[in-house]
Amino acid sequence: MEPIFKYIDYRRFLADYYNEKKKSTRHFSYRYFAQKAGFKSPNFLKQVIEGDRNLTRPMVERFLIALKLGKKESVFFRNLVLFNQAKTASEKQEHYSVLVSMMDYI
Numbered sequence: 001m002e003p004i005f006k007y008i009d010y011r012r013f014l015a016d017y018y019n020e021k022k023k024s025t026r027h028f029s030y031r032y033f034a035q036k037a038g039f040k041s042p043n044f045l046k047q048v049i050e051g052d053r054n055l056t057r058p059m060v061e062r063f064l065i066a067l068k069l070g071k072k073e074s075v076f077f078r079n080l081v082l083f084n085q086a087k088t089a090s091e092k093q094e095h096y097s098v099l100v101s102m103m104d105y106i
Contacts, residue, residue: 004073005103010080015049017067037066055081076102 001020007013021028033041039062047053055063060081065075076099083095 004069004076004080007080008083008099010055010077010084011049013077013080014045018045018049033066035060043105056087072102 001016004013007016018028018030018033021033030044033045034040034042037044041047042051048055060078064077065077067077069077079095079098079102083092083099086092086095
Protein backbone atom coordinates (compact mmCIF):
# COMPACT_ATOMS: atom_id res chain seq x y z
CA MET A 1 0.00 0.00 0.00
CA GLU A 2 1.21 3.50 -0.87
CA PRO A 3 1.90 6.01 1.93
CA ILE A 4 -1.14 8.20 2.64
CA PHE A 5 0.77 11.22 1.32
CA LYS A 6 0.51 9.81 -2.23
CA TYR A 7 -3.29 9.86 -2.22
CA ILE A 8 -5.53 12.62 -3.51
CA ASP A 9 -8.79 10.71 -2.91
CA TYR A 10 -9.63 9.59 0.60
CA ARG A 11 -12.05 6.93 -0.66
CA ARG A 12 -9.24 5.33 -2.69
CA PHE A 13 -7.01 5.42 0.41
CA LEU A 14 -9.73 3.76 2.50
CA ALA A 15 -10.31 1.08 -0.15
CA ASP A 16 -6.58 0.31 -0.30
CA TYR A 17 -6.38 0.36 3.50
CA TYR A 18 -9.29 -2.08 3.76
CA ASN A 19 -7.83 -4.44 1.14
CA GLU A 20 -4.40 -4.38 2.77
CA LYS A 21 -5.81 -5.07 6.24
CA LYS A 22 -8.09 -7.80 4.89
CA LYS A 23 -5.07 -9.58 3.37
CA SER A 24 -2.84 -9.25 6.42
CA THR A 25 -5.35 -9.67 9.27
CA ARG A 26 -7.70 -12.63 9.15
CA HIS A 27 -10.38 -11.15 11.42
CA PHE A 28 -10.45 -7.71 9.76
CA SER A 29 -13.81 -6.79 8.24
CA TYR A 30 -16.16 -3.87 7.69
CA ARG A 31 -17.86 -4.84 10.95
CA TYR A 32 -14.53 -4.91 12.82
CA PHE A 33 -13.60 -1.45 11.51
CA ALA A 34 -17.04 -0.09 12.46
CA GLN A 35 -16.60 -1.39 16.00
CA LYS A 36 -13.13 0.19 16.29
CA ALA A 37 -14.49 3.51 15.00
CA GLY A 38 -17.58 3.36 17.22
CA PHE A 39 -20.20 3.11 14.47
CA LYS A 40 -23.33 1.01 14.85
CA SER A 41 -23.69 0.35 11.12
CA PRO A 42 -21.42 -2.63 10.33
CA ASN A 43 -20.98 -1.58 6.70
CA PHE A 44 -20.35 2.14 7.25
CA LEU A 45 -16.81 1.95 5.86
CA LYS A 46 -18.10 0.20 2.74
CA GLN A 47 -20.69 2.93 2.21
CA VAL A 48 -18.02 5.63 2.52
CA ILE A 49 -15.65 3.83 0.12
CA GLU A 50 -18.43 3.43 -2.44
CA GLY A 51 -19.43 7.09 -2.17
CA ASP A 52 -22.84 6.42 -0.62
CA ARG A 53 -21.87 8.31 2.57
CA ASN A 54 -19.69 11.32 3.29
CA LEU A 55 -17.73 11.95 6.46
CA THR A 56 -18.49 14.76 8.87
CA ARG A 57 -15.70 16.22 10.99
CA PRO A 58 -16.68 14.12 14.05
CA MET A 59 -16.78 11.02 11.85
CA VAL A 60 -13.29 11.79 10.56
CA GLU A 61 -12.02 11.82 14.15
CA ARG A 62 -13.60 8.41 14.75
CA PHE A 63 -12.02 7.10 11.55
CA LEU A 64 -8.63 8.34 12.73
CA ILE A 65 -8.98 6.27 15.90
CA ALA A 66 -9.70 3.14 13.88
CA LEU A 67 -7.03 3.86 11.26
CA LYS A 68 -4.35 4.46 13.94
CA LEU A 69 -2.59 7.12 11.87
CA GLY A 70 0.27 9.21 13.21
CA LYS A 71 -0.07 12.97 13.77
CA LYS A 72 1.14 14.05 10.32
CA GLU A 73 -0.89 11.34 8.60
CA SER A 74 -3.96 12.39 10.60
CA VAL A 75 -3.60 16.03 9.52
CA PHE A 76 -3.23 14.86 5.93
CA PHE A 77 -6.29 12.59 6.15
CA ARG A 78 -8.44 15.39 7.61
CA ASN A 79 -7.45 17.72 4.80
CA LEU A 80 -7.89 14.97 2.22
CA VAL A 81 -11.49 14.45 3.33
CA LEU A 82 -12.17 18.20 3.44
CA PHE A 83 -10.60 18.62 -0.01
CA ASN A 84 -12.67 15.81 -1.53
CA GLN A 85 -15.91 17.04 0.03
CA ALA A 86 -15.34 20.78 -0.48
CA LYS A 87 -18.30 22.67 -1.90
CA THR A 88 -16.49 25.76 -3.19
CA ALA A 89 -13.38 26.25 -5.29
CA SER A 90 -11.73 28.40 -2.60
CA GLU A 91 -12.36 25.76 0.06
CA LYS A 92 -10.99 23.08 -2.26
CA GLN A 93 -7.88 25.19 -2.99
CA GLU A 94 -7.28 25.82 0.71
CA HIS A 95 -7.18 22.12 1.54
CA TYR A 96 -5.29 21.24 -1.64
CA SER A 97 -2.52 23.65 -0.63
CA VAL A 98 -2.13 21.83 2.68
CA LEU A 99 -2.05 18.46 0.90
CA VAL A 100 0.62 19.58 -1.56
CA SER A 101 2.78 21.02 1.20
CA MET A 102 2.55 17.74 3.12
CA MET A 103 3.35 15.52 0.16
CA ASP A 104 7.02 16.28 0.91
CA TYR A 105 6.77 13.73 3.75
CA ILE A 106 7.00 10.86 1.26
